[in-house]
Amino acid sequence: MSTNQFHKLPKGLESYWRTSTTLSSFPTLKEDKRADVCVVGGGITGITTAYQLVQEGLKVILIDADQILNGTTGHTTAKVTAQHGLIYDEMMQHFGQEKAKLFYQANQDALHYIKDMVVKKRIDCDYHEQDAIIYSQSEDDDLKVLKEYEAYETLGINGELVYDIPLSLPVKSVAVMKNQAQFHPLQYLQALVDEMVQNGTEIYEHTVATDVEESQGLSVVTKNGSKVSCDYIVAASHFPFYDGQGFFFTRMYAERSYILAVKTEKTPPEGMYYSAGQPTRSLRYVTINGEKVALIGGEGHKTGQGKDTLKHYEALRTFGDEVLGVKEILYRWSAQDLYTLDKIPYIGRINSGHPNIFIATGFRKWGMTSGTAAALLIQDIIMKRENKYEQLFSPSRFVADPSLKKFISTNMDVASHLINGKFEHPTKTPDELGMDEGGVVNLNGRRAGAYKDENGELFCVDTTCTHLGCEVEWNHGDRSWDCPCHGSRFSIHGDVLEGPADKPLEKL
Numbered sequence: 001m002s003t004n005q006f007h008k009l010p011k012g013l014e015s016y017w018r019t020s021t022t023l024s025s026f027p028t029l030k031e032d033k034r035a036d037v038c039v040v041g042g043g044i045t046g047i048t049t050a051y052q053l054v055q056e057g058l059k060v061i062l063i064d065a066d067q068i069l070n071g072t073t074g075h076t077t078a079k080v081t082a083q084h085g086l087i088y089d090e091m092m093q094h095f096g097q098e099k100a101k102l103f104y105q106a107n108q109d110a111l112h113y114i115k116d117m118v119v120k121k122r123i124d125c126d127y128h129e130q131d132a133i134i135y136s137q138s139e140d141d142d143l144k145v146l147k148e149y150e151a152y153e154t155l156g157i158n159g160e161l162v163y164d165i166p167l168s169l170p171v172k173s174v175a176v177m178k179n180q181a182q183f184h185p186l187q188y189l190q191a192l193v194d195e196m197v198q199n200g201t202e203i204y205e206h207t208v209a210t211d212v213e214e215s216q217g218l219s220v221v222t223k224n225g226s227k228v229s230c231d232y233i234v235a236a237s238h239f240p241f242y243d244g245q246g247f248f249f250t251r252m253y254a255e256r257s258y259i260l261a262v263k264t265e266k267t268p269p270e271g272m273y274y275s276a277g278q279p280t281r282s283l284r285y286v287t288i289n290g291e292k293v294a295l296i297g298g299e300g301h302k303t304g305q306g307k308d309t310l311k312h313y314e315a316l317r318t319f320g321d322e323v324l325g326v327k328e329i330l331y332r333w334s335a336q337d338l339y340t341l342d343k344i345p346y347i348g349r350i351n352s353g354h355p356n357i358f359i360a361t362g363f364r365k366w367g368m369t370s371g372t373a374a375a376l377l378i379q380d381i382i383m384k385r386e387n388k389y390e391q392l393f394s395p396s397r398f399v400a401d402p403s404l405k406k407f408i409s410t411n412m413d414v415a416s417h418l419i420n421g422k423f424e425h426p427t428k429t430p431d432e433l434g435m436d437e438g439g440v441v442n443l444n445g446r447r448a449g450a451y452k453d454e455n456g457e458l459f460c461v462d463t464t465c466t467h468l469g470c471e472v473e474w475n476h477g478d479r480s481w482d483c484p485c486h487g488s489r490f491s492i493h494g495d496v497l498e499g500p501a502d503k504p505l506e507k508l
Helices: 003-008 044-055 088-095 098-120 140-157 185-198 310-323 369-382 399-423
Strands: 037-040 059-064 127-137 157-164 174-182 203-204 209-212 218-222 229-232 232-235 252-264 272-275 281-288 291-302 326-340 346-349 357-361 435-441 444-452 458-462 473-477 480-481 496-498
Touching: 037 044, 037 218, 037 229, 044 326, 044 369, 059 229, 059 480, 088 098, 098 140, 098 174, 098 185, 098 369, 098 444, 127 310, 140 174, 174 369, 185 203, 203 326, 218 232, 252 310, 281 310, 326 435, 346 369, 357 369, 435 458
Parallel strands: 037 059, 037 232, 059 203, 127 272, 232 357
Antiparallel strands: 127 174, 157 174, 209 218, 218 229, 252 291, 252 326, 272 281, 281 291, 346 357, 435 444, 444 458, 473 480
16 A cells, blocks of 8 residues: 555544544533542543542542543553463563462453443443454564463463464464453443433543642642642543652653554454564454454554654555455554553552552553553542552552663663754755655754645644653654654644643744
8 A cells, every 4th residue: 555545544633433432522621620539531541430439429520631532542452351462471570470460360350340331331332252362473472472371371361372363374372361352442431421420520621730739638730720629639641740759751651553444355353363573463353334344453663763653554554464455444543552661550659758649551552451450449549448459550669670671771762862853953944845744854944843734834843842852753644743752742733642741842
C-alpha cells in the first residue's frame, strides 16, 4: 500500500471503539466543587475507581482533560488478560515466585471483575472468552517461550504448551494462557458511566487538572482556576498530573504502538495472539456488522523516536497480508502507554508524605486488567481495608535489579535527546513543505515545527516541549508533535494531547 493510500484513511484520531459507541458528553467545570473523592482521568482506571467508590456511598467528582474514554482506553486492543507478554519468568527472577504469583492473581481478579460486571449488568459489549497466545519464531524467542511456560507451571497458571497456531506463520513453541477474554471497552464502560450519573456522580470534561493544594485539606486545581475540594485524590490521568516529589518523569518512559482494523481474505481465527519477538505483532478479531474483522497491532517504539511513524502502519499492513490477506483497511489508530523501571505498574499512595493522594500508571499497554486492578486496590486503601497487592504495586518501591540499570539508561536517553535537539539546525523552510506535510524547519533562523494542511494553510509552533525543554519531533502517522524525552504530545496548533506537559507549545 502506498503512503498516499494511507493518507486517504482516517488520520488516527478516532478508533473503531470511538466511532462505534454513542458516548455521553459532559460540561466543563467552571465553579468550585466539593466531594469526598476527586478522580482525575476518564479512562478504564478512573471510571472503574469512581464507580466502585460510589458503590461505597462516597460522593465522587470525575474530571477529564479532554473527553472521557478518548485516551489510551479508547485506543486499546482491548484484550482482557493476565498474559502481559513474556513477563512471568522475568518477574520470578527479579521479585521471586510469591510476587510473580500475586501479579497474576491481581490481573485474574480484574478479569473476573469485568466478566462478573458484564453478566450481572447484562452489558452488551461483545465480551468473549479467548485463549491468550504467545508464539515464537526464532531460536532465541523459542527458549524464552519455553521458560515462560515453565513459569506458568510453577505459578499454577492455567495454560498449555503447543507448537502450532492457525495462522500462516512458521512458529516454534507457543505458550497458551487459558480462559482470558476480549471485549468492546467503551460499550462496557459507558454502562458504568450511565449508572454513576443516575446515582448523582458529577463528571466534567475539558477540565485540565494542573496542581494540588494542601493548605486546607486537599484541592485539585484546574487550568481555569476552579477547584475541587476533597478528602482523597486519585490521579488516573495516564501520566500523573501531580508529581508529589515522586519524580515519576525520571522513573517512566512512554511508548507508542499502532493498530489496523482490516477486512481479510481469510477469516481471523479464535484466540488472541502476541509475538514473542520484535517488532511486536498482536492479533485478535472484532465483529463489525456481523463480520469478523482483524485487529492487527504492534510496532511499539519510544514516543518521538525512531522512523517515520507512517511506516509502522505500513509494516502492520504487510504482516496482515502475510497471515490473512488484506482486503480493506477500515480503521487505523495509535495508542501510548507508560513503562515503569521494573515493568510493574505504580498503583497506590503517591508516597508516604501524601497518604490521601493516589496514582495509577505504568500499565505497559495492558491497561484493561491493570486499570481494573488499580481501581480495586485504591478502593480498598481508601476504605481502609487490607489488600494483599498493596506492597507489590507501591509507587514508592525501588528494586535495585532491574530498576537501577533501567533508571540510568532511561535518563541517559533523555539527556541525549535533550542535548541533540538543541544542537540540531534544520535547513528546510516552511515554504518547502508540501500539502499535508509537517516537519522541523528553519523559521527566520530558529528551530520551529511547521505543518501545511491540505488547503495550504501553515501552522507553526516552537518545538521546545513545555515540560522540561526537550525538542519535539514530527509524528507523520498521527500528525502531532511528540516529545522524545517524556512522551508529551501536542496537536498541529500546539495544544497538549498527552502529558506530562500541561502547557501548549508557543504558536509562531
